[in-house]
Amino acid sequence: METRFLRAIEVSEIGMGCMGFSHGYGQIPEREYSIGAIRDAYEYGCTFFDTAEVYGDVLYYPGHNEEIVGEAAEAFRKNVVLATKFHFRAEELQAGEEKYRIVRRHLEASMKKLRTDYIDLYYLHRVNDNVPVEEVAEVMGKLIKEGLIRGWGLSQVSGEMLERADRVAPVSAVQNLYNILERDCETDIFPYCLEHGIGVVPFSPIASGFLSGKVTAGTKFEEKDDVRNWVPQLSRENIIGNQPVLDVLGRYAQEKGATKAQISLAWMLHKYPNVVPIPGSKNRERILENLGGWNVKLTGEEFARLEAALDACEVHGHRGHVESEKMNFGRNWKKG
Secondary structure, eight states, X not given: OOEEXXXXXXXXXXXXXXXXXXXXXXXXXXXXXXXXXXXXXXXXXXXXXXXXXXXXXXXXXXXXXXXXXXXXXXXXXXXXXXXXXXXXXXXXXXXTOOHHHHHHHHHHHHHHHHTOSOEEEEXXXXXXTTSOHHHHHHHHHHHXXXXXXXXXXXXXXXXXXXHHHHHHSOOOEEEOBOBTTBOGGGTTHHHHHHHHTOEEOOBXXXXXXXXXXXXXXXXXXXXXXXXXXXOGGGSHHHXXXXXXXXXXXXXXXXXXXXXXXXXXXXXXXXHOTTBOOOXXXXXXXXXXXXHGGGGOOXXXXXXXXXXXXXXXXXXXXXXXXXXXXXXXXXXXXXXX
């Protein structure tokens, strides 16, 4: 697989979001299946694996996902980039503890679960209203100097927040919601990141499975721990309303001998040289299918036609509005 850069960190063009092995999509697989799927992704060429300290917290325990990733990647740790995320707990901030000590404690716990003595990319999972991003940047800069992390990032941030943080300690990556149906990042995040060499790591690049075409108006999601139950685009009426987008993707998938999901990934890879999507799935076949999106190449003319056709489609159910209501862990948000 070809590679790209998150500032100075080299990664495979498509990474792997590992959350689904611990929560978010209903019943999780057996641990050995999850470990095997991660190792299969590495054998395919994926060198970028994304997790977080809270993945698994809803039904299991904090760090459940990090433990799986750590065990899976231990044998090839030096060949891959591991990204994880932390958040400030309300009780930590109320106690008035020094920010560096708080972050260092979270980092050490994650390193232990990931079976490593350094983290390649360490994200602030969500900005907290009570902690200026400049203070987080200062801490991250210190951790980089100490060799405990190689780079740092922010998740679900505005362009204004990113710029404030980047002035203090250069940001390696921004992990925001971005896909064909959700393009808010094109307004401020991508322009700033392109100018400053920052990578953009879209989560939900296939719109929680909608862009694969495998989710239909009749699809029933599990009631327990399935985030797709609250994704606006996956309501019955919005699935029907967004069908023209799938029709467009279907035509290109047939032309290119690819799947709709792969066309969705090829679209963003062609559009931005600094984008590295991290599609997530708990299914091995879907994981390898998504990784295969790197090999689907659009010509300039094909991309222009695809972009024009997509722009002509009205999008129903903007998830960004829902995400913006949960962008602060200080409000006890716990979904991936």
